[in-house]
Amino acid sequence: MERYKDNGICDFLKETCTDQNRDSEIRFFDTDKSLLVVADKRESKPLCLIIDDRVRKGGDPSVLSEEEKRYGNECFVLAKQAGLPLFWVRYVDREILQNDDEVYLWHSGSETSEMKRAPIRTLADLLNECGIRARLERRMPQKRKNDSLSSAFHIWQRECLWVGIFTDLDLIRMREGRVVELIELKRSYVPFSEWNPYNDDINNFAILSNFCELLGGVDFHIVFNAQLAGLPQGLDEKERIYYRRIEKKDKGVYYDKIDRLKLYQVERREHVYYYPLPYPVLLGVISIKDFLNYDMYRSFLAATYRDEFLLPEEGSGWED
Secondary structure, three states, X not given: OOOOOOOHHHHHHHHHOOOOOOOOOEEOOOOOEXXXXXXXXXXXXXXXXXXXXXXXXXXXXXXXXXXXXXXXXXXXXXXXXXXXXXEEEXXXXXXXXXXXXXXXXXXXXXXXXOOEEEEOOHHHHHHHHOOOOOEEOOOOOOOOHHHOOOOHHHHHHHHHEEOOEEEEEOEEEEEOOEEEEEXXXXXXXXXXXXXXXXXXXXXXXXXXXXXXXXXXOOEEEEEEEEEEOOOOOOXXXXXXXXXXXXXXXXXXXXXXXXXXXXXXXXXXXOOOOOOOEEEEEEEEEEEHXXXXXXXXXXXXXXXXXXXXXXXXXXXXXXXX
């Protein structure tokens, strides 16, 4: 459930999808916030949605900007479409949250739109009131070596809140006030032509696939972009916009190459074990321009979409 602070595709969307240019209809590219799906551990059945909302240091978490209000409304639309309760946890960004630390809370069953200031442990009570079994562990959250990309809420819920399993929603596409597509972002140093989804992600894909069913059977796609250790020599200046510089403490400087994207349709193979399992099928390679243009994107899907489940060609399915 780790959320990368910098992502080349999200950074590109922030620059191109302004209020004056929202043609892509892609949402949730603000990486200061995460919309999380909480699911039953055994069957990966979604139980609720939680907004993990980090406010920059010095900010006032009790005040919402117009963009933040829009984000909250879009999350509410998503929750309503899926028939799930929504909880919003908003706090000043920090390394660790403890049970008694105060945050701002709101949930879709509230009588008002105002957030209430309360200890974060109150979230367990709110979940139980909504019929979602939750238990609070009274212990001190510990930050681990691999938590550099995790939020304070992520660490707290992992250590102190027993409710289910969590996974991030990366991006969604909306049309006419409804969600029509869920998008999972992946990137790797593995060569672009060789990368395929990993078996280790099957639990996350199962949760998101089940969530898509609750949304009315909307599309679930995986979008992959390559990562490079450096810029290629002789790169045309006009193409630099598609090489997004990313700097990480553990990796140093690298580049997300986003001009070409690998697209997978996540299909559901029925009657595997006790419930359907997701299976990614490679649809092809698409330019980011066509991916963001809805008409071009639908034309691409119409030309490649499989009407019934087909086994992928060699090299286009799961990797170990």
